[in-house]
Amino acid sequence: MQKPPISRYPIPDINTLPEDIRTRILQVQEKAGFIPNVFLAFTHRPAEFRAFFDYHDALMEKDSGLSLAEREMIVVATSGANDCQYCVVAHGAVLRIRARNPLIADQVAINYRKADISPRERAMLEFALKVCLRAQEITEEDYQALYPHGFSDEDIWDIAAITSFFGLSNRMVNFMSMRANDEFYLMGRLPKGAN
Amino acid sequence: MQKPPISRYPIPDINTLPEDIRTRILQVQEKAGFIPNVFLAFTHRPAEFRAFFDYHDALMEKDSGLSLAEREMIVVATSGANDCQYCVVAHGAVLRIRARNPLIADQVAINYRKADISPRERAMLEFALKVCLRAQEITEEDYQALYPHGFSDEDIWDIAAITSFFGLSNRMVNFMSMRANDEFYLMGRLPKGAN
Amino acid sequence: MQKPPISRYPIPDINTLPEDIRTRILQVQEKAGFIPNVFLAFTHRPAEFRAFFDYHDALMEKDSGLSLAEREMIVVATSGANDCQYCVVAHGAVLRIRARNPLIADQVAINYRKADISPRERAMLEFALKVCLRAQEITEEDYQALYPHGFSDEDIWDIAAITSFFGLSNRMVNFMSMRANDEFYLMGRLPKGAN
Amino acid sequence: MQKPPISRYPIPDINTLPEDIRTRILQVQEKAGFIPNVFLAFTHRPAEFRAFFDYHDALMEKDSGLSLAEREMIVVATSGANDCQYCVVAHGAVLRIRARNPLIADQVAINYRKADISPRERAMLEFALKVCLRAQEITEEDYQALYPHGFSDEDIWDIAAITSFFGLSNRMVNFMSMRANDEFYLMGRLPKGAN
Amino acid sequence: MQKPPISRYPIPDINTLPEDIRTRILQVQEKAGFIPNVFLAFTHRPAEFRAFFDYHDALMEKDSGLSLAEREMIVVATSGANDCQYCVVAHGAVLRIRARNPLIADQVAINYRKADISPRERAMLEFALKVCLRAQEITEEDYQALYPHGFSDEDIWDIAAITSFFGLSNRMVNFMSMRANDEFYLMGRLPKGAN
Amino acid sequence: MQKPPISRYPIPDINTLPEDIRTRILQVQEKAGFIPNVFLAFTHRPAEFRAFFDYHDALMEKDSGLSLAEREMIVVATSGANDCQYCVVAHGAVLRIRARNPLIADQVAINYRKADISPRERAMLEFALKVCLRAQEITEEDYQALYPHGFSDEDIWDIAAITSFFGLSNRMVNFMSMRANDEFYLMGRLPKGAN
DSSP states (O other): OOOOOSOSSOOOOGGGSOHHHHHHHHHHHHHHSSOOHHHHHHTTSHHHHHHHHHHHHHHHSSOOSSOHHHHHHHHHHHHHHTTOHHHHHHHHHHHHHHTTOSSHHHHHHHHGGGSSOOHHHHHHHHHHHHHHHHGGGOOHHHHHTTGGGTOOHHHHHHHHHHHHHHHHHHHHHHHHTOOOOGGGGTTTOSOTTOO | OOOOOSOSSOOOOGGGSOHHHHHHHHHHHHHHSSOOHHHHHHTTSHHHHHHHHHHHHHHHSSOOSSOHHHHHHHHHHHHHHTTOHHHHHHHHHHHHHHHTOSSHHHHHHHHGGGSSOOHHHHHHHHHHHHHHHHGGGOOHHHHHTTGGGTOOHHHHHHHHHHHHHHHHHHHHHHHHTOOOOGGGGTTTOSOTTOO | OOOOOSOSSOOOOGGGSOHHHHHHHHHHHHHHSSOOHHHHHHTTSHHHHHHHHHHHHHHHSSOOSSOHHHHHHHHHHHHHHTTOHHHHHHHHHHHHHHTTOSSHHHHHHHHGGGSSOOHHHHHHHHHHHHHHHHGGGOOHHHHHTTGGGTOOHHHHHHHHHHHHHHHHHHHHHHHHTOOOOGGGGTTTOSOTTOO | OOOOOSOSSOOOOGGGSOHHHHHHHHHHHHHHSSOOHHHHHHTTSHHHHHHHHHHHHHHHSSOOSSOHHHHHHHHHHHHHHTTOHHHHHHHHHHHHHHHTOSSHHHHHHHHGGGSSOOHHHHHHHHHHHHHHHHGGGOOHHHHHTTGGGTOOHHHHHHHHHHHHHHHHHHHHHHHHTOOOOGGGGTTTOSOTTOO | OOOOOSOSSOOOOGGGSOHHHHHHHHHHHHHHSSOOHHHHHHTTSHHHHHHHHHHHHHHHSSOOSSOHHHHHHHHHHHHHHTTOHHHHHHHHHHHHHHTTOSSHHHHHHHHGGGSSOOHHHHHHHHHHHHHHHHGGGOOHHHHHTTGGGTOOHHHHHHHHHHHHHHHHHHHHHHHHTOOOOGGGGTTTOSOTTOO | OOOOOSOSSOOOOGGGSOHHHHHHHHHHHHHHSSOOHHHHHHTTSHHHHHHHHHHHHHHHSSOOSSOHHHHHHHHHHHHHHTTOHHHHHHHHHHHHHHHTOSSHHHHHHHHGGGSSOOHHHHHHHHHHHHHHHHGGGOOHHHHHTTGGGTOOHHHHHHHHHHHHHHHHHHHHHHHHTOOOOGGGGTTTOSOTTOO
């Protein structure tokens, strides 16, 4: 079978892109060794590209009371609930690397209740899943359940904002049938130095 | 009963905000006559503020095959499905004004199938609701159902992107219990010149 | 767009109606200033008309431990859950007037958890929504949750009966595409004396 | 185990009831040989008793394009979907008798798609279940699916109204834990003359 | 109406069946007085026949901390939730006999929360229904809720295994439209000696 | 974090097991290089062990109109819908090997609609998912949708039976928190000869 396209929408030649977008993509390519398809897929709409990645970076690359692994765990669990292939596969790779754990991403994506996670992580994911699936039912009690695990109000905002942002991403991915790069599937699964 | 706060999170004094954010808010205030609470609520996180409103403007203030009223209709219908008070009330006001129709927002928010809308608008909202609630099930057939109504692929991206962006917004609003300004409730309900 | 009919079914000329039904309708018209469409729509079936409004009056016009505003609040919240345009719009108008609060109806219809309501009202609506959506799961614990808020067993019957009756109404409205009168949309939204 | 009460609410002595209600109950007792508990349970509220049974009779005892068996089939199928013990058991008995079929009620209550019914009955129950569970989604197409089976618009009103009325009944039954009379369980299961 | 077939798939002549299967069927016939259709329907696949009934017997015919009636109650309640006509009707008959109670099966199949059952039985059915409908959400708390009612870990395995096995059975029945024998409908409904 | 146990229930010493079970396990170990935990977890109940694996082999190791890869695809897709970690991880490994495709398992587990599969495979999975989640709604039309893709009635039985059997397995896994062996996570992901 021929490999399906990256997205249902056309992808412009990278050399025709606005300079800031082109630079951003090349920086990612240099760091990751390849261009994650989400960067290419969003070039179809430069203004949305900028806002999307600015939002992403504001949440995922700043200092936070949530560790980098915890943030990826939220992405993987909620994207699993939204059946989003790109985000589970791509952020599953990042989670494996960040958590230095080759099993954790599959466990969290399929059923976080049965994953090798701490009570703090479990409380975090329960809140995230509620924001993901039933945000209208969030009440004060949901906040209260997080404080004993050491989450501050700022951390809770981060949980909710990461969930909400990737809810947007999940919908766009499914809408345009965005395809995950083959490279992601194996990343972080082998012992350091093995690949 | 004392009026609840605008958001569960603190709102900084507007004069302490970064200049670009302060300017953006004052421009909105000048245009609308008041500051919609979503602008104040997001000042708690300046980087997210910028990305959020850049994304919003990229979708809602550009030229598009969708009319301004159609875009607001998408917001109101999907925010209704997500039980989001702020977005239904605030964008319901904008929809009434854009469509010059004092009844349309309540109709669409409660049940778009029974609203005074055209077959084109109905097809648009069916697609939007599917992206909102079951994006993982979007298939080629859903696209095909839109073409006969005159929607291009770019228009369809707009429908999906507006739905996805406001899905993010709906979750943030419900998470922080963001409150709609009292002003919105009556806007667009009276004949021109009456209020 | 031409205005859709009041109902998918024919409406007889009011002068051809049985005398008791004609009188009842004229009394409502005198009190409200117009004839709410639900009265016209049910004239298609005189026997059902009589039973429907007798049931309505038995619940909504008697003395009760529930205030008039509380009863309307139940109607609006459960009709919102059932996506019933007529009942949300018409009883939303009555709720605004009874509660002397121009904002309450939209808040309750969209998401009662975020509305400006008291703990008593919130407990009442939780019970009502459970009767509305999952009556089969009602257990003794649901009753026990209401007693501390001052509800008697008779009050609880009222909550359940109002919810059940309007569940019938919501289904009939959606079945026949009953249309809300334009007048309802604005009622109770302006300060006394303003309209 | 001691037999639970007929209802969570008190049942007045039949001799203390208003004369019209007492007469109505005694007539049913004479015809059926016992008093169905729904009559007793509703005596707790005389005004609601009258409206409830007036509504019932307006739908179930009039001439209609629906046969008596078809009407009971609607009650059993929708009450099954609402998990209503009283209505499935009591109207299941009536359905067996009306249809002269000892198997039909259990089949329809559990899964009408696998019941020994005609295509006409199946189409009728599909419409009824949609009114029961998702009335907000009823559209013109649902009507069109019924016409080829010989249903008129008046018949369709009957389907919808019976479904809606018993939706009220189902909720009241579950709310007050109304108990079905032991007599109903066996009625219509034995060959004529056998019991 | 002609009686529909036992199954959508062909049933071989019993005399052509492998000897062990033929013997097993004849033994059941001798005991029950007729051949329950599930035995005939599975003869279409001898290897699956053997595994299916071995599994059944391993759970339903061994000694257990659960009484025979309790085990049937699990079958009836979970098969009710899965809308499985064969299992509700056939095991409803067995439950009536095992519990010496002509009412219990219909009560449990329709709504176990309103059935004449003990707190122990109710806790058992709550666990069973969760395994049936949301097994992925089972946590340690669900076990803890059963211990005070006298259930051991082995008993809990039995509840889960019976539920899981009949979940398989329910799906196969609905897939092939397996028909319940007419005999089951009346079994256990009459006083001993009456039929 | 210490590794959680294989199952919430005790696992007997393999040398104390009945000879046929011990032999079966050692054969699997010889073939796979390790003992899949499902074999160990079910030793807690020898009679259920035998029936479970007999059923499994009757479906998964026989000749069939479904290829070995197609059968594993059904397991992975339905186990994904049931959030079953063990089955998605273990059978995902087998699927990768059978289909000689390192990407297919993750794609199918997350969202089969977006996987690199043929129209035949897609039709097969739609039927499987319906048996998995809504078997009560299976009708003749669902069969008719499969015939044009070359599926015979026997093939369709296989699809339904595999789905139903793994529905049992999924529930038992989630009930006892059965853990997938670490070995499965990487199997079939590397080019032949690479690991």
